Amino acid sequence: AQKVTQAQTEISVVEKEDVTLDCVYETRDTTYYLFWYKQPPSGELVFLIRRNSFDEQNEISGRYSWNFQKSTSSFNFTITASQVVDSAVYFCALRVMLYNQGGKLIFGQGTELSVKP
């Protein structure tokens, strides 16, 4: 069975603090993808990053960085120097590849990040 766990339900930080959102996943498949999506107060789901199971290289995009560790089945997301606009619910998701089916996303419960000025 596949599962994604985001143990942090809510995090509150003050602007300019760094914050790490944790994501732990479970799957027996060797080929899979991991994602992070952002859901701002307006409600839409915004794609942030996709990672495949064969690529453990960490990634940095501006103030965002992601740490993928297969040994611990984790795909953590760090925001450096957080800003008020980062306030949102962040979802980690797992996709197991099914041939010619695209593959559904299995979402974690989400972490609500509140960045205060």
Place this chain on the structure above:
Amino acid sequence: EPEVTQTPSHQVTQMGQEVILRCVPISNHLYFYWYRQILGQKVEFLVSFYNNEISEKSEIFDDQFSVERPDGSNFTLKIRSTKLEDSAMYFCASQDRENTEAFFGQGTRLTVV
């Protein structure tokens, strides 16, 4: 930038009524999905659609639900007889290839009264 468009943004319906949620996926995308999010909860998969047929569906997607891609551009989700527990945000998503990211629409908030 191309985007997934959903209509309406909010729909209120009476219990037992049929509703159709509409989505226009990104042009040239091949995989289509519906997800739902009950208020304050996680996003749950409902159904995936590829090559003009359902490729996978969840336990939630029972006989009350159906999907269609009637004209090559629209992708609809129909709920035949709505229940109070169908109240949720429904998201449509599309994806161009197997191993790429899914792009989501802005959602339709369905309220069943």
